[in-house]
Amino acid sequence: MIRIENLKKEFVTPSGVRTAVKGLDLKVGTGEFFALLGPNGAGKTTTISILATILKPTSGSVRVDDLDVEKEPHLVRQKIGIIFQDPSLDDRLSALENMEFHGRLYGMSRNQRGERTETLLHMVDLWDRKDDLVRSFSGGMRRRLEIARGLMHYPRLLILDEPTIGLDPKTRRVIWEYVHQSRKKWGMTVFLTTHYLEEADSADRVGVMDEGSLVALDTPEKLKKMVGPEIVILKTDPHSLESVRQYLENTFGIRDFHSEAPGELSFPMPTGVESVINIVRSVPASIRAMTIRTPDLDDVFIQMTGKNMVLNQENASPFHRVYRGKL
Ligand SMILES: Nc1ncnc2c1ncn2[C@@H]1O[C@H](COP(=O)(O)OP(=O)(O)OP(=O)(O)O)[C@@H](O)[C@H]1O
Ligand SMILES: [Mg+2]
Known part of the structure; x- marks a missing residue:
């Protein structure tokens, strides 16, 4: 067509x-x-x-x-x-x-x-x-x-x-x-x-x-699979966020960090590395909570463009930011 x-x-x-x-x-x-x-x-x-x-x-x-x-x-x-x-x-x-x-x-x-x-x-x-x-x-x-x-x-x-x-x-x-x-x-x-x-x-x-x-x-399914098997969301002290990010990047080569709220850090789990539990246990800072979910198209979008979906109207959230470098 x-x-x-x-x-x-x-x-x-x-x-x-x-x-x-x-x-x-x-x-x-x-x-x-x-x-x-x-x-x-x-x-x-x-x-x-x-x-x-x-x-x-x-x-x-x-x-x-x-x-x-x-x-x-x-x-x-x-x-x-x-x-x-x-x-x-x-x-x-x-x-x-x-x-x-x-x-x-x-x-x-x-x-x-x-x-x-x-x-x-x-x-x-x-x-x-x-x-x-x-x-x-x-x-x-x-x-x-x-x-x-x-x-x-x-x-x-x-x-x-x-x-x-x-x-x-x-x-x-x-x-x-x-x-x-x-x-x-x-x-x-x-x-x-x-x-x-x-x-x-x-x-x-x-x-x-x-x-x-x-x-x-x-297809949406294949795009989501490309991001990785799962997205990990960690909750930590906002002051430790940057050091946790650096540690994960330097030790496990994790990238495409994303933060939707203060003290929260999410990232796609790279395939073929350690298990999530081992990674999180080894972080030299206190992790208050951890959530694992399957990737959605928002994650695809973030990974492909390095940007968050900028919503035009009422859904725009001030906390919606993507961090590639320093937090
Ligand atoms: N008539 C125009 N004259 C000059 N620049 C234009 C014109 N129309 C679009 N552009 C530019 O072309 C680029 C793409 O704009 P476009 O409207 O296609 O984006 P979009 O993907 O639809 O964005 P949005 O999600 O905000 O609707 C922008 O940099 C915009 O400034
Ligand atoms: Mg448009």
């Missing part, structure tokens, strides 16, 4: 030329659910905008369902539904009018438009507010309407740029159920960027992008 070859995108800015995408190669199969992860500024939205024919590539080739995004943008647009990171609804129109307008743009018949609008507005729980102007909607309501609109014309490829940010858990679940139903019903392909790791976890494949390039690409 998607074939990206050696894609490069440069922006000319007052501070010079900025390369947002650096020679990206990526294929996504028909019906696949693909998730792209990456820290702020990695180039995700830029890649998505090129796929959606909103931006032109500087060089390289991008094909959607075997159509060239530069040569056949109109045909490409018919195939895709997009849910943008930034709001794109007309807030002077009602919910119903926004849906109606979109349906007409895509050449849907009056009956089709009516039926589809009703189903989708029920899905996102906005049917009761269908005649209200979008201007009067809350952020979450706008988001829901945007998602309903993206699905209106049965797209072959649904592109979602952080679609569920700011939505409550129930609405997120309902939306995902509907997206998955649509995948089953008409084999829709899904290309997602998200900061919610549990959303990426259910993808067929995950790509991790950093500074304009893909740094990892595989």
Whole structure:
């Protein structure tokens, strides 16, 4: 469904030329659910905008369902539904009018438009507010309407740029159920960027992008296995943290330390070294608690990019830092 070859995108800015995408190669199969992860500024939205024919590539080739995004943008647009990171609804129109307008743009018949609008507005729980102007909607309501609109014309490829940010858990679940139903019903392909790791976890494949390039690409299971068999979390006196870190690094070659709270140190257990218990017993400082868990996509992200996932909104935590060097 998607074939990206050696894609490069440069922006000319007052501070010079900025390369947002650096020679990206990526294929996504028909019906696949693909998730792209990456820290702020990695180039995700830029890649998505090129796929959606909103931006032109500087060089390289991008094909959607075997159509060239530069040569056949109109045909490409018919195939895709997009849910943008930034709001794109007309807030002077009602919910119903926004849906109606979109349906007409895509050449849907009056009956089709009516039926589809009703189903989708029920899905996102906005049917009761269908005649209200979008201007009067809350952020979450706008988001829901945007998602309903993206699905209106049965797209072959649904592109979602952080679609569920700011939505409550129930609405997120309902939306995902509907997206998955649509995948089953008409084999829709899904290309997602998200900061919610549990959303990426259910993808067929995950790509991790950093500074304009893909740094990892595989199934969520394989990516997690690459990090190591387990993650160890130690709780110690905050003053001893740096010496414990140095000891573990010098003695066992452990790397990719991470700290989410004062006095807490976590790291992936390297394969083929001592057992966790022996390592922890040998630490020349008092360890107050130890937890072992299996790696998640957050750990993959940290290891591949050396950065923590920077959440855009309410989930951002001041304690979320990654330490490669001194603590
Ligand atoms: N129109 C533009 N003009 C100049 N630079 C741009 C433009 N759009 C994006 N960039 C730059 O390209 C880089 C990638 O931006 P992009 O929006 O693709 O990142 P992102 O991965 O979507 O980040 P986020 O997680 O914050 O949404 C950034 O350095 C950004 O400043
Ligand atoms: Mg973005």
